[in-house]
Amino acid sequence: MKDWRYWLAEQRGTLLALGIFIVMFIIYTSNHPAGFTANVVQTAANKGVLLAFVAMAQTLVVITAGIDLSVGMIFLLTNCLASWLVVGTPMQTTLGVIAVLAVGLLCGAINGAIVIYGRLQPIVATIATGAVYYGIGLLLRPFPGGSVNEDLADAMTGRVFDVVPASLVVLFGIVLVIWVPFSRSVLGRAAYAAGSSETAAYMSGVPIRRGKFAAYTLAGLLAAIGGLFLTFFTYTGDAAYASGNAYTLFSIAAVVLGGVSLFGGKGSAIGAIFGALAFRTIGDLLFVFDFDPLWQPLFQGVILLIAVSLGAFALFRVRNRLEWFL
Amino acid sequence: MDSAVPLFRMEGISKRYGGVRALEKAELVVTSGSIHAILGENGAGKSTLIKVMAGVVAPDEGRMTLDGREVTFPSPAAANQAGIVCIFQELSLVPDLSVADNIVISDPPKRFGMIDRGAQRRIAEEALARAGAADIHPLALVKDLPLSRRQMVEIAKALARKPRILILDEATSALTAADVSKIFAVLKRLRGEGLALLYISHRMNEIAELADQCTVFRNGRNVASYKAGSKSDNEVVELMIGREYSHIFPPKPAAVPGAAAPRLEARKLSWTDRLHDISLTVRAGEVVGLGGLDGQGQRELLLAFFGVLRGLSGEVLIDGKPVAISSPSAAREDGIGMALIPEDRKTEGLMLPMTVRENLSFAALDRLSKGGIIDRAAEQRLIDDMVALLAIKTAGLDIPVGALSGGNQQKVVIAKWLMRQPRIILLNDPTRGIDVGTKQELYQLMRKLADAGAAILFYSTDYDELIGCCDRVLVLYDGAVKRELVGAEITERALIASALNIHGEESPVGLGATA
Numbered sequence: 001m002k003d004w005r006y007w008l009a010e011q012r013g014t015l016l017a018l019g020i021f022i023v024m025f026i027i028y029t030s031n032h033p034a035g036f037t038a039n040v041v042q043t044a045a046n047k048g049v050l051l052a053f054v055a056m057a058q059t060l061v062v063i064t065a066g067i068d069l070s071v072g073m074i075f076l077l078t079n080c081l082a083s084w085l086v087v088g089t090p091m092q093t094t095l096g097v098i099a100v101l102a103v104g105l106l107c108g109a110i111n112g113a114i115v116i117y118g119r120l121q122p123i124v125a126t127i128a129t130g131a132v133y134y135g136i137g138l139l140l141r142p143f144p145g146g147s148v149n150e151d152l153a154d155a156m157t158g159r160v161f162d163v164v165p166a167s168l169v170v171l172f173g174i175v176l177v178i179w180v181p182f183s184r185s186v187l188g189r190a191a192y193a194a195g196s197s198e199t200a201a202y203m204s205g206v207p208i209r210r211g212k213f214a215a216y217t218l219a220g221l222l223a224a225i226g227g228l229f230l231t232f233f234t235y236t237g238d239a240a241y242a243s244g245n246a247y248t249l250f251s252i253a254a255v256v257l258g259g260v261s262l263f264g265g266k267g268s269a270i271g272a273i274f275g276a277l278a279f280r281t282i283g284d285l286l287f288v289f290d291f292d293p294l295w296q297p298l299f300q301g302v303i304l305l306i307a308v309s310l311g312a313f314a315l316f317r318v319r320n321r322l323e324w325f326l
Numbered sequence: 327m328d329s330a331v332p333l334f335r336m337e338g339i340s341k342r343y344g345g346v347r348a349l350e351k352a353e354l355v356v357t358s359g360s361i362h363a364i365l366g367e368n369g370a371g372k373s374t375l376i377k378v379m380a381g382v383v384a385p386d387e388g389r390m391t392l393d394g395r396e397v398t399f400p401s402p403a404a405a406n407q408a409g410i411v412c413i414f415q416e417l418s419l420v421p422d423l424s425v426a427d428n429i430v431i432s433d434p435p436k437r438f439g440m441i442d443r444g445a446q447r448r449i450a451e452e453a454l455a456r457a458g459a460a461d462i463h464p465l466a467l468v469k470d471l472p473l474s475r476r477q478m479v480e481i482a483k484a485l486a487r488k489p490r491i492l493i494l495d496e497a498t499s500a501l502t503a504a505d506v507s508k509i510f511a512v513l514k515r516l517r518g519e520g521l522a523l524l525y526i527s528h529r530m531n532e533i534a535e536l537a538d539q540c541t542v543f544r545n546g547r548n549v550a551s552y553k554a555g556s557k558s559d560n561e562v563v564e565l566m567i568g569r570e571y572s573h574i575f576p577p578k579p580a581a582v583p584g585a586a587a588p589r590l591e592a593r594k595l596s597w598t599d600r601l602h603d604i605s606l607t608v609r610a611g612e613v614v615g616l617g618g619l620d621g622q623g624q625r626e627l628l629l630a631f632f633g634v635l636r637g638l639s640g641e642v643l644i645d646g647k648p649v650a651i652s653s654p655s656a657a658r659e660d661g662i663g664m665a666l667i668p669e670d671r672k673t674e675g676l677m678l679p680m681t682v683r684e685n686l687s688f689a690a691l692d693r694l695s696k697g698g699i700i701d702r703a704a705e706q707r708l709i710d711d712m713v714a715l716l717a718i719k720t721a722g723l724d725i726p727v728g729a730l731s732g733g734n735q736q737k738v739v740i741a742k743w744l745m746r747q748p749r750i751i752l753l754n755d756p757t758r759g760i761d762v763g764t765k766q767e768l769y770q771l772m773r774k775l776a777d778a779g780a781a782i783l784f785y786s787t788d789y790d791e792l793i794g795c796c797d798r799v800l801v802l803y804d805g806a807v808k809r810e811l812v813g814a815e816i817t818e819r820a821l822i823a824s825a826l827n828i829h830g831e832e833s834p835v836g837l838g839a840t841a
Contacts, residue, residue: 006424006465184440189427196422203382203418204483205403205432265422320626320635 013259014271021278028281031288038163045165046157046233048277052171053226054247055254055276056269057219062255064212065195065264066122070130071223072248074107076239077137078227083146083237093149101224107133108220112213137239144238153232179269187214195264254279256308331394333358333522334491339388341374348374350546361523363533366543367566372526376495380412381405406432409490413480413497421469426450428468429483453486458508474505493524528619530559530828542566559828567818575794576773586610587646589781590750595640600626602806608781613772615796616785618825623805624785628752632666633657658746665743669754675739678728682720685727685738690745712741733764753784769795789821803827
């Protein structure tokens with residue numbers, strides 16, 4: 001078999017997500033009253049990247065066969081923090097951004113330490129830490145408010161050369177700076193190996209713990225980048241519990257849509273980004289069709305079910321029924 | 327042996343798992359430039375010995391020296407570092423990664439802190455070529471390869487680590503004859519390069535062809551070391567057995583009810599490459615054993631009867647009538663009345679955190695309920711009967727079954743199925759890891775059930791059990807019935823000889839009884 005076929009097989013999930021996104025986006029823009037204009041794309045991109053960052057964060061953890069239910073709360077906490085710190089002179093703003101990102105890293109590192117060294121189950125550990133992170137966010141912003149350096153915010157949510165949404169450029173940069181090195185590093189491979197078969201990885205002398213720790217920590221960082229962007233879009237900090245939960249759950253949906261296996265070891269953050277963008281587009285479809293917004297959750301759920309079942313066909317080929325449960 | 331310091335030496339190594347002694351003051355000397363075969367029955371301690379060498383298991387006592395210096399291996403990585411590389415029986419490949427990823431996994435080539443994919447590809451191709459498996463594409467995912475190819479990848483992976491001591495634990499068990507001859511050429515070349523190779527295999531002909539030195543293990547000790555070719559197959563088998571029988575088995579009925587019609591019958595049962603044309607019969611009142619080395623298709627055969635496998639060919643007959651059993655719940659229906667006591671009680675037999683009561687009733691809930699409501703009184707009566715029949719020792723019915731001892735857990739699994747009064751009972755190595763007292767009770771129970779009219783098909787890795795419990799034994803090798811032993815023919819010698827597929831003093835009888 002030729003090399004490109006293997007590449008294609010490996011990227012199947014990502015390409016499928018890309019395909020779903022493109023189809024959805026075409027349906028969306030062609031029915032949008034304004035059509036395919038820079039403005040429409042910019043608005044869609046700005047909404048999409050928020051979920052894309054959180055979904056990237058979720059991907060890193062899901063690859064290790066874990067799950068991070070605190071990503072949405074790290075997203076909120078860093079939003080609240082940014083509404084205090086990312087203000088003032090360019091110098092102060094820069095320090096504020098660094099501080100917000102550092103807090104994200106710390107939150108991820110705490111998750112990783114509890115799951116890996118404390119040996120707690122990821123689902124329980126991150127529900128607990130998520131509640132803590134939300135609690136801190138609530139203390140920082142009991143009521144919506146605060147502000148942000150508007151020059152920076154406008155630059156980040158505007159357009160580059162009046163065409164390309166700046167948020168997409170940043171997303172692309174983050175993929176290059178975080179995801180690509182991670183996925184090609186020894187730690188990244190350790191994360192994949194641990195998710196695919198922890199015993200085999202252990203037997204092969206793979207640094208499982210460091211790989212998983214790196215995944216959780218970087219997940220915190222990515223969620224914080226999402227939190228920063230939320231601040232740039234809204235100019236405020238808001239510890240909105242329902243919104244944090246929704247981001248957590250949507251990130252899982254986006255990850256699955258993006259071809260990342262919840263059993264671990266398989267998938268890419270790039271797939272998850274397309275999954276997130278597709279998911280957002282699905283959510284917006286009803287608005288352009290002028291349906292009652294009441295139908296949105298139901299509609300979104302049905303589309304999601306259909307998309308996810310595309311990935312389940314392999315189960316029909318199983319010869320030993322016990323493998324269904326592996 | 328030369329006067330020079332041996333490459334590697336193990337002295338007085340012991341290891342216990344709970345109450346079970348896996349190794350008892352074992353000794354081993356490994357020299358460079360030789361192939362050293364390790365022989366022994368299932369459970370003789372070979373695997374534990376290897377695991378100690380490879381840093382997977384820490385010994386309770388004893389010392390190891392490498393080049394005359396004392397060493398300890400806290401992890402597999404440490405053993406690799408020292409040049410000891412092991413190809414395990416259970417594959418150590420990561421299924422979702424590519425062949426090349428797997429080959430370099432313990433020490434990938436790096437450039438600018440990232441994995442250098444070009445270099446990785448070259449290393450992988452070179453290692454595959456050295457292993458004689460250049461036909462495997464380095465970008466293929468391991469999970470998409472058939473078992474025999476995976477085994478070749480495993481060997482290539484070991485070679486890429488530039489080992490000084492290479493351990494092969496049943497490394498050829500999944501290989502085709504063509505691959506085996508390639509591997510043998512590779513192993514001989516490595517010996518010429520000065521490597522020390524430890525070779526564990528049940529295939530006597532392979533050992534005869536490859537080994538320079540042999541060591542036999544029995545009950546966790548090394549009982550004999552000799553130059554390859556200096557002992558006959560029979561002498562070797564003698565060394566491997568050397569055990570007394572314990573008189574813990576119930577008497578067998580004098581005459582096998584040969585005239586009775588078969589309760590369970592298989593005709594030319596095949597499934598993928600794991601089962602080949604298996605035909606057998608089990609009559610009511612009969613205990614039929616499945617023997618052979620571990621992993622020769624016994625487990626798959628039981629799963630096939632129980633409706634777990636898809637794509638079976640051949641026929642299954644119950645009371646002479648062909649049936650299609652499509653799932654475990656169909657297998658337990660009244661017309662069939664089958665029960666399977668699984669091998670791994672922790673995952674396939676019990677819900678460990680749930681109570682003894684709940685676990686006991688699962689399989690029989692439909693019989694104990696009317697319109698979906700469980701008849702608590704009937705349930706209680708049946709459970710009391712079972713607890714008394716099997717003498718299950720538990721502090722109460724409402725404690726988690728995970729709190730019981732291994733033996734009592736296994737009794738719960740069996741009791742759960744007996745609550746349905748099965749007519750056909752399949753047992754998959756049911757006494758693994760349980761104490762002798764409970765084993766004895768299970769043997770008695772098995773005979774009691776057979777006397778009461780059940781047909782029993784019993785797979786065990788313990789030859790004593792097969793000898794002590796069974797009216798007939800079918801020995802499987804490579805997914806096919808190689809030999810049928812009846813009554814007094816069931817001896818340890820015959821079992822081992824046919825399990826190793828060597829022809830002992832008796833010539834093999836034809837395939838299993840066909841209708």
